[in-house]
Amino acid sequence: MKLKSIVNEIIFFLIKFKIKILIIICIPFNIFSQKPVNDDCANPILLKMNEWLNYQTNAFATIHKNELPPPVPYSCINTFENDLWYLIESLTLKKPIQIIIYPFLCNTPAGVQVILYGHYDCKNLSENFIACATKDIGDTIRFIIPNPSDYPKLMLYVDGFDGTICQFNVGLFELSNYLPFDFCKYLRFDYVKRNPNWKQPLEFINQNNQIKIRWVHENPDILGYGLQIKMQNGYKTLSCFNAHNYTFVNQNFMEYLFNPDQLDTEKKCFRLLVYYQNQIYTTSDYCIDPKVIKDFWVSPPKPTSNPVEFIYIYKVNKAQKAQIRLKNSEGNIFKTKEIKLKKGNFEGNISLQGLPKGNYFFEFCVEKDCFEYPLLTP
Numbered sequence: 434m435k436l437k438s439i440v441n442e443i444i445f446f447l448i449k450f451k452i453k454i455l456i457i458i459c460i461p462f463n464i465f466s467q468k469p470v471n472d473d474c475a476n477p478i479l480l481k482m483n484e485w486l487n488y489q490t491n492a493f494a495t496i497h498k499n500e501l502p503p504p505v506p507y508s509c510i511n512t513f514e515n516d517l518w519y520l521i522e523s524l525t526l527k528k529p530i531q532i533i534i535y536p537f538l539c540n541t542p543a544g545v546q547v548i549l550y551g552h553y554d555c556k557n558l559s560e561n562f563i564a565c566a567t568k569d570i571g572d573t574i575r576f577i578i579p580n581p582s583d584y585p586k587l588m589l590y591v592d593g594f595d596g597t598i599c600q601f602n603v604g605l606f607e608l609s610n611y612l613p614f615d616f617c618k619y620l621r622f623d624y625v626k627r628n629p630n631w632k633q634p635l636e637f638i639n640q641n642n643q644i645k646i647r648w649v650h651e652n653p654d655i656l657g658y659g660l661q662i663k664m665q666n667g668y669k670t671l672s673c674f675n676a677h678n679y680t681f682v683n684q685n686f687m688e689y690l691f692n693p694d695q696l697d698t699e700k701k702c703f704r705l706l707v708y709y710q711n712q713i714y715t716t717s718d719y720c721i722d723p724k725v726i727k728d729f730w731v732s733p734p735k736p737t738s739n740p741v742e743f744i745y746i747y748k749v750n751k752a753q754k755a756q757i758r759l760k761n762s763e764g765n766i767f768k769t770k771e772i773k774l775k776k777g778n779f780e781g782n783i784s785l786q787g788l789p790k791g792n793y794f795f796e797f798c799v800e801k802d803c804f805e806y807p808l809l810t811p
Contacts (some may be wrong), residue, residue, distance in 0.1 A: 469494055469517055474502075474555035477520035477588060480532070485604040491515040491545075491591070492598050502548065502558045502590060510546045510565055514596040520553060521587040521605060523578070529608040530581050532589060534574040536601040543567075543594035545601060549576050553586040563587075567594060577608070579713075633705050635719040641804050642696050642725055646703060647688040650676055659706035660689050663718060668704065698725050728753065729774065731797040731804035734783060741785040743808060747797065749774045758796040759783060759808075767793070774799070783808075 471478040472494045480486065494515035501513055521532070536544045544567070551561035563584075566574045581587065593599060638645040646660065657675050661668040672689050691701070702720040706713055728750050734743035752775050759768040767788055783795055785808065793808045 467493060471518045472516070474518055474558075474588075477518035477553070479520050479522065480589070480603065480605040482526075482530075483606055485602050486519075487602045488600055489517065489591075489603055490598070490600045491517050491593050496592075510548060510567070510592070512595060514593050515598065516590060516592045519589040519591070519603060521581070521589065523581040523584045523587045526581040526607075529577065529579045531606050531608055532576040532578070532587075533604045533606065534589075534591060534601055535603075536574075536599040539593075539597050539599040541595070541597045543597045545574070545597065545599050546592050546594045547574050547576075548590040548592075550588040550590065551584045553588050558588075561588075633707060633716045635703055635705065635716075637719075637721045639721065639724045641806070642692075642723075642730065644691040644696075644701065644721060644723060645688055646691060647686050648705060649686050651685060652709070655707055655709050657708040658687065659708075661704050661706060662691070663702040663704070670706075671703075696723055696725050698723055726802045726804070728802070729755070729797075729799055731806075733806045734795050734808060736809070737782075741788075742782065743784070743795070744780060744782050745795070745797075745806075746778065746780055747774075748778050749776050751776060753799050756796075756798045757781075757783070758798070759785075759788075760794050760796065762792040762794070 469491070470476055478486065492515075494517055496513055496516050521530075523530075532549070534545065534547055539545075546567045547565065548562065549564045550558055551563050554561055563578075564576055566576070578584075578587070589603070591601065591603065633648055636647045638647070648658075650658075655676050657673065659673050660671045662671055671691065674687050676687075691703075700720050700722050702718040704718050705716045707716070730748045732746040734745040736743055752773070754771060755774050756769065756771050758766050760766045768783075785793060795806050795808055797804045
């Protein structure tokens with residue numbers, strides 16, 4: 434097996450750098466120039482439960498016109514180049530399963546792309562489409578199937594993204610400790626079930642170079658949520674929420690703070706995955722144009738050893754004037770002052786000394802652009 438691995442690495446090196454050298458190696462492995470047995474839909478390799486198939490390769494896989502999967506709805510795959518096929522006998526499976534594809538030694542960073550079909554029918558693949566996924570950089574592709582017995586057979590299609598040649602390990606595993614919430618942890622760009630008419634609108638609060646995303650949780654039958662952001666080649670999961678473990682404090686909503694290191698002004702689109710009655714649904718996309726303040730930035734104030742004294746950090750990119758205000762929850766202003774800003778990083782302070790007890794807010798504004806934070810006492 435070690436010799437086999439070394440030879441494969443040599444082959445991939447030659448392919449990557451387009452070195453045209455004739456290599457004749459006499460070894461007892463009859464695989465390096467053979468078309469794989471599962472190179473077509475009619476001859477998939479059976480995946481066995483709780484076992485890996487290691488050192489799979491699509492180096493010599495080919496695809497013919499009659500092998501092309503028909504277009505599938507919401508697929509993340511556009512072209513088909515060097516396909517391999519795998520089969521899962523799912524009808525007798527009683528527990529949730531996960532399918533894992535781990536690519537390595539790829540001749541491009543793109544890796545592999547994978548489609549999962551609902552049963553073994555090569556003539557009607559588009560009708561049996563369940564999910565698709567592409568390799569996220571440095572990540573393994575996983576599919577979780579909560580109810581595999583719903584499908585007579587599951588068929589897995591593995592293809593090099595834009596012709597990429599890879600080795601990969603593929604495995605099938607039972608999830609004995611599966612919780613409904615676990616579905617979200619492994620979702621990348623796949624679509625397990627799509628219902629864009631699911632009624633679960635998102636509310637956006639655009640403030641402090643952040644986007645606070647909120648939604649109401651009213652249906653006790655919903656077991657979990659996944660929040661996704663739309664990327665160029667699919668959706669990326671930002672966070673998962675187990676609705677049954679959620680602690681409500683006089684509220685019936687959930688929220689997520691989208692706060693990347695560098696928030697740009699390009700439109701951002703989000704959607705929810707909803708785990709409901711043993712199925713996963715998606716909402717339609719909800720989009721927002723982020724409001725980004727570029728000329729200055731202010732940190733949330735932190736209390737000092739004196740509970741009515743706060744310090745904060747502010748960064749200024751150009752000279753300008755700022756107004757600082759202290760107000761209560763009703764909007765009444767208690768303190769205000771103007772300061773001249775110069776370029777650089779600075780520390781400021783604010784005091785609640787002498788003010789009646791209550792909820793206060795700190796504002797740091799340049800013209801109409803403001804950072805606003807609640808002042809939280811310990």
